[in-house]
Amino acid sequence: xxxxxVRFTDVxxxxxxxxxxxxxxxxxxxxxxxxxxxxxxxxAEDHTAVVLQHFETADDMKASAQVFAAxxxxxxxxxxxxxxxxxxxxxxTPS
Numbered sequence: 001x002x003x004x005x006v007r008f009t010d011v012x013x014x015x016x017x018x019x020x021x022x023x024x025x026x027x028x029x030x031x032x033x034x035x036x037x038x039x040x041x042x043x044a045e046d047h048t049a050v051v052l053q054h055f056e057t058a059d060d061m062k063a064s065a066q067v068f069a070a071x072x073x074x075x076x077x078x079x080x081x082x083x084x085x086x087x088x089x090x091x092x093t094p095s
Contacts, residue, residue, distance in 0.1 A: 001036070001088040002061045004053040006068075011049045011078035016042050019077040032067040034060045040077070049077045054088070061085060 020040070029035045037054035055061040065085070073079075 001091075002055045002058050003086060003088050004055070004061055004065065004068075005082075005084045006051045006053070006080060007082045008049045008051070008076060008078035009047065009081045011042065011047050013044055016040075016044075016049060016077055022075075029064075030067065033064040035064065042077075047078070048081075051077070058087070 023038070029038070034055065035053050036056050037052075039052040039054075041050040041052075043049070053061075053064070055064065065083075
């Protein structure tokens, strides 16, 4: 499993809500993106969001990154501040 972590700044509550609604209405990722899991953490006080995009393979993550890079900024929750990628090495869910 591989994860792409994107941090956004300048995320207003309206923009966060609009992004979530658009994602939920679409029923899945855009063409060319093979996400296995998508999570968003939003901090309304700081107007930031962190998006975790999970992929089965490094190749899926790389191919999807090209699609994300070509996205119109209006399709994102805010200003893309950082992008980190890597292999998920630990995922513990206590019982």
